[in-house]
Amino acid sequence: MNPQKRHEIFRRWREAAPHPKSDLAYASTFELLVAVILSAQATDKGVNVATRKLYPVANTPAAILALGIEGLTPYIATIGLYKAKAKNVIETCRLLIERHGGEVPGSREQLEALPGVGRKTANVVLNIAFGEPTIAVDTHNFRVANRTGIAPGKNVDIVERGLIKFVPDEFKLHAHHWLILHGRYVCKAQKPDCPNCLISDLCEYKAKTPDPLVQSMKKSAAVPTNLPAKARAARVSKALPPKRSATKASRPAAVKKTAKAR
Numbered sequence: 001m002n003p004q005k006r007h008e009i010f011r012r013w014r015e016a017a018p019h020p021k022s023d024l025a026y027a028s029t030f031e032l033l034v035a036v037i038l039s040a041q042a043t044d045k046g047v048n049v050a051t052r053k054l055y056p057v058a059n060t061p062a063a064i065l066a067l068g069i070e071g072l073t074p075y076i077a078t079i080g081l082y083k084a085k086a087k088n089v090i091e092t093c094r095l096l097i098e099r100h101g102g103e104v105p106g107s108r109e110q111l112e113a114l115p116g117v118g119r120k121t122a123n124v125v126l127n128i129a130f131g132e133p134t135i136a137v138d139t140h141n142f143r144v145a146n147r148t149g150i151a152p153g154k155n156v157d158i159v160e161r162g163l164i165k166f167v168p169d170e171f172k173l174h175a176h177h178w179l180i181l182h183g184r185y186v187c188k189a190q191k192p193d194c195p196n197c198l199i200s201d202l203c204e205y206k207a208k209t210p211d212p213l214v215q216s217m218k219k220s221a222a223v224p225t226n227l228p229a230k231a232r233a234a235r236v237s238k239a240l241p242p243k244r245s246a247t248k249a250s251r252p253a254a255v256k257k258t259a260k261a262r
């Protein structure tokens with residue numbers, strides 16, 4: 001993909017969602033850190049359900065440490081891998097108190113030394129809480145980077161390096177969110193919504209989902225011309241989709257949803 005295309009893609013995403021935000025609910029850097037640890041291989045929605053109950057009871061390293069694994073587990077038991085995550089969160093709280101005065105550190109090295117905090121989690125925290133232009137690569141932006149051609153790569157490390165190299169500096173701070181939002185709501189894993197995609201004319205994915213209207217038009221064009229007019233009209237009408245208005249309306253709605261969701 002050439003630099004002009006990449007720039008235009010991010011320009012459109014910025015225009016659609018100038019201030020993208022995480023879908024995770026949090027009110028402090030510590031709450032963000034715990035939410036990101038809990039979100040590994042889980043949905044943000046599921047994590048929010050758990051933290052909505054947990055944080056009013058305990059939202060500091062000392063308070064969660066005081067709960068202990070047994071006290072924390074009931075709050076997060078609906079989240080996948082909760083046993084390992086409970087251990088990691090408790091141990092992280094202990095280390096935050098012992099090494100960092102109960103604060104979340106702002107360096108990659110110190111973050112990655114915490115249990116349950118890998119490169120991706122550190123990238124998210126550094127980006128959202130400390131304003132660093134890091135780009136965390138998860139399943140969504142890995143897919144979008146590859147399909148579109150923005151930064152193709154066989155694994156998350158290659159894609160992250162590609163994104164850091166190719167995303168223009170002016171978009172780096174929010175690139176992670178725009179990519180995730182696009183992957184979560186538009187460029188979905190099973191069936192990307194290419195007909196309503198803001199960047200479909202720039203995306204280099206070869207197997208785009210066809211526009212149902214175009215498909216119908218093709219079908220209707222295939223109606224034999226030697227049919228009587230009435231029969232031909234009936235065939236064409238049958239081939240056309242019920243209403244185009246819903247599809248049209250979904251374009252700005254999808255973009256609005258994206259903007260609102262963050």
Ligand code: SF4
Pocket residue numbers: 147148186187188192193194197198199200201203204205208209
């Ligand atoms: S055109 Fe399709 S494949 Fe390309 S980014 Fe949009 S939704 Fe994804």
